[in-house]
Amino acid sequence: MRCADVERLVTEYVDGDLDERRSSALRGHLRVCAACAARVEDEVAVRETAGSLAPLEPPSDMWSAIDAKLAEAEIADARRSRIWLWWQRALDGVRRHPLPVGLCGAAACAVIAVWLVRGGEQSATHPHHQLAEVSPEVKPSTPSAPVESGDPCDTVATHDEQTLCQMQAADRRYLDAIAELTQVIAEERAGWPAAQAARFDAAVAELDRAAGDELKRLAVVPPPPAVAGRDPLYSIYQKKIDLLSRAAVGGSP
Amino acid sequence: MDDDPVDIAASKKPSALAVVRPARRAPTAGDLADDAVLVEACRRGERRAMEALYHRYKRRVFGLVTRIVGPNESEEVAQEVFVRIFRGLGRFRGDSQLSTWIYRLAVNAALSHVTRRPRHEGDEEALAKLPAPEVSDSDPSLSQRLERALAHLPAGYRAVLVLHDIHGMNHEEVAEILGCQVGTSKSQLHKARAKMRELLGPALAAERAEQRGGGNR
Numbered sequence: 001m002r003c004a005d006v007e008r009l010v011t012e013y014v015d016g017d018l019d020e021r022r023s024s025a026l027r028g029h030l031r032v033c034a035a036c037a038a039r040v041e042d043e044v045a046v047r048e049t050a051g052s053l054a055p056l057e058p059p060s061d062m063w064s065a066i067d068a069k070l071a072e073a074e075i076a077d078a079r080r081s082r083i084w085l086w087w088q089r090a091l092d093g094v095r096r097h098p099l100p101v102g103l104c105g106a107a108a109c110a111v112i113a114v115w116l117v118r119g120g121e122q123s124a125t126h127p128h129h130q131l132a133e134v135s136p137e138v139k140p141s142t143p144s145a146p147v148e149s150g151d152p153c154d155t156v157a158t159h160d161e162q163t164l165c166q167m168q169a170a171d172r173r174y175l176d177a178i179a180e181l182t183q184v185i186a187e188e189r190a191g192w193p194a195a196q197a198a199r200f201d202a203a204v205a206e207l208d209r210a211a212g213d214e215l216k217r218l219a220v221v222p223p224p225p226a227v228a229g230r231d232p233l234y235s236i237y238q239k240k241i242d243l244l245s246r247a248a249v250g251g252s253p
Numbered sequence: 254m255d256d257d258p259v260d261i262a263a264s265k266k267p268s269a270l271a272v273v274r275p276a277r278r279a280p281t282a283g284d285l286a287d288d289a290v291l292v293e294a295c296r297r298g299e300r301r302a303m304e305a306l307y308h309r310y311k312r313r314v315f316g317l318v319t320r321i322v323g324p325n326e327s328e329e330v331a332q333e334v335f336v337r338i339f340r341g342l343g344r345f346r347g348d349s350q351l352s353t354w355i356y357r358l359a360v361n362a363a364l365s366h367v368t369r370r371p372r373h374e375g376d377e378e379a380l381a382k383l384p385a386p387e388v389s390d391s392d393p394s395l396s397q398r399l400e401r402a403l404a405h406l407p408a409g410y411r412a413v414l415v416l417h418d419i420h421g422m423n424h425e426e427v428a429e430i431l432g433c434q435v436g437t438s439k440s441q442l443h444k445a446r447a448k449m450r451e452l453l454g455p456a457l458a459a460e461r462a463e464q465r466g467g468g469n470r
Contacts, residue, residue, distance in 0.1 A: 053396055
């Protein structure tokens, strides 16, 4: 046993984790080496002193402060959107069952990736894109044609009527989405701070005004109905959906 | 219902040849049952249970946090730890002991705080001024010096030394709390104690001299 060995083994020795044979050798070295004996004594003193330190007492009002912070956090939770709460529950599920949820998540990501790639090819990300692709050459224009999709617009008589019908259907899809999101927001909005609610209302009002102006412009456009002519209106609808979606997941409007 | 972190065998004089391991009270079945009952009640939002849980762990959490982050910000960090504990109890699965889980939250919060804040001399000076508690130790001045010397250890060494030597945990528990290997805990403790011996050199020499003087009388 050398002094370097003592330095290497001193912590294990002092903690009683060293095997008996090496402990005996170390003790033998300590009998003839004063420097190493002092080193071991110092190590023991450090450990014993650290172990004898009294616990530190927290301030007497710390519980009150913690209780207040907990109350604050719970009130903030109550103001959060249902989507946020659902998301937190999903995250808890991931933490509890990382493997199955991870596999499901990976599968869902794969499905979304495929859908996005295929969706990108088909340009089907907006309600009215389906309409924009309608072509008189490929769409049957008579009610007797086979109806695979069950689309009521396939049963109308003329191409203009069909285009009009599909534009109205696209309008409905946008407006339904807006109505649904507006309903979700209405419940959350009650808990928003006044300034946040005012900002949100102003942004919604501006989009509503723009949509109203666009509808007035479309109302005086002479027939036949033009698909491309509704693009500005659909762009406004899409902006409103984006705004409502952000607000629904707790983002600031 | 406060329980102290360590039940160290009373004031033995250090000796190189007769190393005595600190006696540490093992958790009893009653403790575990109480913890389980408390956790369930806390999950139901019962304030009295939450306060009882707080009182059970307040000294351990506050002491650990104070010795890692220093006294100036310890209260803020300790409060944050308890908020995380109560808000996270729903995710406590009981795979480990409640105390281990709480220690893990406390150490993580303290180390994150230390690594996040800008490093300047004031923090270390504040930690160095940590008042020595009223100890019944043979040499209060050595305790005080050790408290101050903690400030000069790297945060990782400090955490291991506090958990192992002050809170009386074994390396398996320290490794579980810190999320490291047992060997890493051992090696960090070895380095932490070596640094401590270096920092406390003159005080330890005086301690030795006093013991020899006392022994010779």
